[in-house]
Amino acid sequence: VSGERQAAEFRRSRTVLCLCHDVTEADIADAVAEGFTDPETIKRYTAAFMGPCQGKWCARLVLDAIARHTGVPADKLRQPTTRPPVVPVRLGALAGGRRELS
Amino acid sequence: MAIPGATAGDPPTSCDAVIIGAGVQGLALAFELAERGMTDVVVLDARFPGSGASGRNGELIRSAFASIPWIRLFDRSLRLWHDLSARLDYNVLFVGRGYTVIASTDEEMTSWGEVLSRQAAYGLRTRRVSSDEIAELVRGINTDLAVGGLHQADGGFAHHDAVVWGYARAAARAGVAIHPYTTVLDVLVEGDRARGVVTDRGTISAPIVVNAAGAQSREVAALAGVELPVRRCRLEAMVTESLMPFMDTAISAIGIHSYAHQTSRGEFVGGTELEQPDPSNSLRGTQPLLFDMAHKFSLLIPRLAGVRMVRHWAGLVSQTEDMGPVLGRVPEVEGLFLTCGWLYGFMAAPAAGDQLAETIVTGRESDLIAPFGIERLRAGELVTETSLIHRPDQARAATGDATGE
Numbered sequence: 001v002s003g004e005r006q007a008a009e010f011r012r013s014r015t016v017l018c019l020c021h022d023v024t025e026a027d028i029a030d031a032v033a034e035g036f037t038d039p040e041t042i043k044r045y046t047a048a049f050m051g052p053c054q055g056k057w058c059a060r061l062v063l064d065a066i067a068r069h070t071g072v073p074a075d076k077l078r079q080p081t082t083r084p085p086v087v088p089v090r091l092g093a094l095a096g097g098r099r100e101l102s
Numbered sequence: 103m104a105i106p107g108a109t110a111g112d113p114p115t116s117c118d119a120v121i122i123g124a125g126v127q128g129l130a131l132a133f134e135l136a137e138r139g140m141t142d143v144v145v146l147d148a149r150f151p152g153s154g155a156s157g158r159n160g161e162l163i164r165s166a167f168a169s170i171p172w173i174r175l176f177d178r179s180l181r182l183w184h185d186l187s188a189r190l191d192y193n194v195l196f197v198g199r200g201y202t203v204i205a206s207t208d209e210e211m212t213s214w215g216e217v218l219s220r221q222a223a224y225g226l227r228t229r230r231v232s233s234d235e236i237a238e239l240v241r242g243i244n245t246d247l248a249v250g251g252l253h254q255a256d257g258g259f260a261h262h263d264a265v266v267w268g269y270a271r272a273a274a275r276a277g278v279a280i281h282p283y284t285t286v287l288d289v290l291v292e293g294d295r296a297r298g299v300v301t302d303r304g305t306i307s308a309p310i311v312v313n314a315a316g317a318q319s320r321e322v323a324a325l326a327g328v329e330l331p332v333r334r335c336r337l338e339a340m341v342t343e344s345l346m347p348f349m350d351t352a353i354s355a356i357g358i359h360s361y362a363h364q365t366s367r368g369e370f371v372g373g374t375e376l377e378q379p380d381p382s383n384s385l386r387g388t389q390p391l392l393f394d395m396a397h398k399f400s401l402l403i404p405r406l407a408g409v410r411m412v413r414h415w416a417g418l419v420s421q422t423e424d425m426g427p428v429l430g431r432v433p434e435v436e437g438l439f440l441t442c443g444w445l446y447g448f449m450a451a452p453a454a455g456d457q458l459a460e461t462i463v464t465g466r467e468s469d470l471i472a473p474f475g476i477e478r479l480r481a482g483e484l485v486t487e488t489s490l491i492h493r494p495d496q497a498r499a500a501t502g503d504a505t506g507e
Contacts, residue, residue, distance in 0.1 A: 035106030038150055044157060044263040052343055052412050083413045084387055088343060092407030094396030101247075101358065101401060 017065055018058040020051020025065055032069040039066055043080045052088050055079065104150035104282045105267055107274035113281050113303050118142040119310035119462070120299050122286050122322050124151035126262070126448055127441045128314035129269035130455025132278045133190070138463045141277035144306060146299070148285045152266035154316045156448065158417030160339055160361050160373050162352045163449040164201040164257035166228045168217045168489040171473035172426070173224050176446070178470055179453035180256065186452060192268035194260050195366065199350040201257025202231065202239055203489065204248045204402075206357035211250040217489065218252060227255045240349040242405045247358065259352050259363045262448055269455075286315075289326035289438075296326070296437035310462060312439045317383075317418035319428075319442035328432055331479045332420035332443045336382040337373060338391040340414040342406065344368030354491050360398050361491050370406060374398045375492060379421065387414040421445050424484035425492050429454060429474040430467055440476060445492055 015025040023046045036045045039062075048062045049055040055062075059079050067074035108124075118140055121128040124147035132145050147153070165177035187193050205211040214230075221228045231253045233245040239253065270280055281303070288300040289311055298307040313330075315322040323330035345368050354361035362372025374395045380388075392414055400407035420443055422428060427450070428443035439462060441454050457468040467475075473485055 035108070036104070038104045040153065041105050041150055044152070045267075050413060052410070054413065083415050084392065085411060085414065088410035088412050090408055090410050091342070091396040091400040094393060094411065095400045095407065096393070096397075098397055098401075101398075 017061040018046070018048040018051065020053050020058070021047040023048040023058070023062070028062065028065040029069050032066070037070050039063060039077050040080055042066060049080050054082055054086075105152070105270060107267070107270035108151060108280045108282045109274070113144060113146070113284060113301060113306055114279065115304065116298070116307040117144045117279075118308060119144070119312065120306055120308040121145045121312045121314055122299065123147060123154075123314035123316055123319075124270070124280055124282065125154050125156035125314060125316050126152070126266055126269065126451040127156075127316070127444065127454060128312070129266060129273055129280070130451040131312060131314065131441060131458050132280075133269045133273040133276070134455040134459030135462065136273055136276035136278050138459055140463060143273075143278045144308070145273070145278060145280045146284045146286055146301060147280075147282050148318070150282045151270050151280060152263055155417045155419055155444075156266050156316075157263055158339070158415060159262055159448045160363075160371065161259040161262050161448060162201065162257075162354070162361055162363060163196075163259055164203075164254050164352070166201060166203060166221060166226060166252060166254040166257060166489070167487055168220070169485060169487045170220070170224070171485050172487045173221065173226065175453050175457070175470045175474070176450055177224065177226060178457070179450050182452035182456060183260065184256070186260075186265075186268070190268040190272040192264070192271055194264045194268045196258065196260040197366065198256050198258040200239065201254045201352045201354075202236060202251050204236060204251040204353055204355040206247045206249065206355055208249055210357050214252055228252055229255075239351045240353060240403065242348060243403055244401060247355065247402050253351070257352060265448070265451070286322060286325065289322065291326050291435055291438070294434060294436055296435055310437045310439065312441065312458075314441045316442070316444070317420055319420045319440070323440070323442070326432075326435060326438055328435065328438070330420070330428065330440070330442060330476070332422050332428065333379070333381055334383055334418055335421050336380045336384060336416050336418055337375070338387050338395070338414065338416045339371065339373035340392075340395050340411050342370040342409045343412050345370065345409055348405070355402060356489060356491060358398050358402065359491050360402065362399065369412075370399070370409065372399060379492070383418065385416050385418065387416050419445055421492070422479055424479075425487065425490050426485045427454070427474050428476050428479065429458065429471045430461060430476070432476060445490070
């Protein structure tokens with residue numbers, strides 16, 4: 001039995017949900033066990049949803065994992081607000097090549 | 103529950119003190135009250151702890167200000183920051199590798215001579231730095247916009263969410279009850295005494311009520327019949343993708359209204375401001391600030407022009423006419439206390455909690471918070487502080503705020 005549990009823990013620790021910040025299934029389980037139970041606070045604790053993909057790759061997977069570990073159905077969990085820019089943009093491009101201060 | 107330390111149970115019907123707002127101010131105060139033996143304390147928040155400005159600020163920490171009232175309060179805080187992880191038994195990821203205030207013009211640099219003498223007289227670890235020294239502290243900085251500066255060796259930054267969680271856990275462990283998702287509907291005042299609060303989860307009687315409600319502090323004060331002379335304004339910040347470490351020090355460039363640091367993960371995090379404050383009730387980032395941040399940071403540190411912005415967000419503050427906090431008792435309502443009006447509230451929270459707790463427990467107002475009482479704003483006796491990134495608010499603060507979105 002303990003061998004099976006070890007194998008399951010190993011799989012959870014190697015199952016990466018957020019590719020930007022390497023957040024695993026085990027990280028979500030640990031966050032919930034610690035007492036972080038809201039997608040907003042799990043976002044702040046693990047940095048999931050906040051990498052260069054801004055949740056476009058990971059949101060569904062992370063919300064499903066939060067649902068598995070909290071018992072709250074995924075469709076009852078609010079996905080954290082997506083912030084601009086939609087895709088990462090170089091500061092120089094946003095600055096428009098301006099060389100002067102004003 | 104939302105975060106460790108928050109409770110899922112019902113709020114009690116009475117306690118010794120109710121704190122409205124589970125941001126860094128309210129939680130630091132709760133922890134410091136518990137440290138002094140007052141543990142029957144309830145902290146309420148309409149959302150989850152740290153959901154307001156405490157989780158949206160620039161995270162910077164210094165005591166290198168220009169005026170004595172600011173230096174005294176913030177230097178008490180800086181001392182506390184250095185031991186905070188140990189006191190809370192929680193790593194708040196404080197990094198004390200320096201804070202550099204950058205002058206962008208020779209006039210600005212000259213004006214700081216007197217400030218440096220005052221800081222030295224108070225015992226701050228600040229020194230004048232040349233543009234060459236700044237180029238070592240911030241590799242690749244454009245020295246045309248950094249002609250000199252002032253470096254505080256033991257300033258720095260900390261992780262704002264970890265600070266909220268650290269205070270919440272330590273306070274909860276000492277017996278404080280933290281109730282998220284609980285909205286205060288009324289503050290009870292009988293005659294000249296605070297009596298408690300009415301919430302959407304029941305009434306709580308308490309002889310001490312503290313308004314630590316951040317952007318909502320004006321509305322909360324109004325529930326107690328107190329007019330708080332603050333205006334709600336929006337601030338914006340951004341974060342880039344991670345890059346190789348190139349600056350250990352936190353920075354601000356007063357002349358171009360900018361501040362930033364590089365996190366332990368390598369991201370460049372910073373914010374800028376336009377010439378006028380932005381009265382608003384919206385948490386959306388705006389296009390003018392997006393462009394302003396990109397423009398100023400890629401001019402100040404040209405290597406950033408090739409680095410991608412990942413995220414841009416906004417937060418709300420309640421600001422006063424002199425940009426200082428409103429801290430301490432409300433003279434006409436016994437038992438009602440304020441820790442509001444913060445623009446530099448994250449870095450000041452350890453001292454504000456410590457000194458306000460001392461004031462509440464002993465009944466004697468602390469010298470460090472006395473200059474920041476509500477009476478100064480009512481009398482128009484403002485505290486002049488010249489080293490702030492924020493622009494003086496030209497309109498009178500008490501005129502209320504825009505409706506926002």
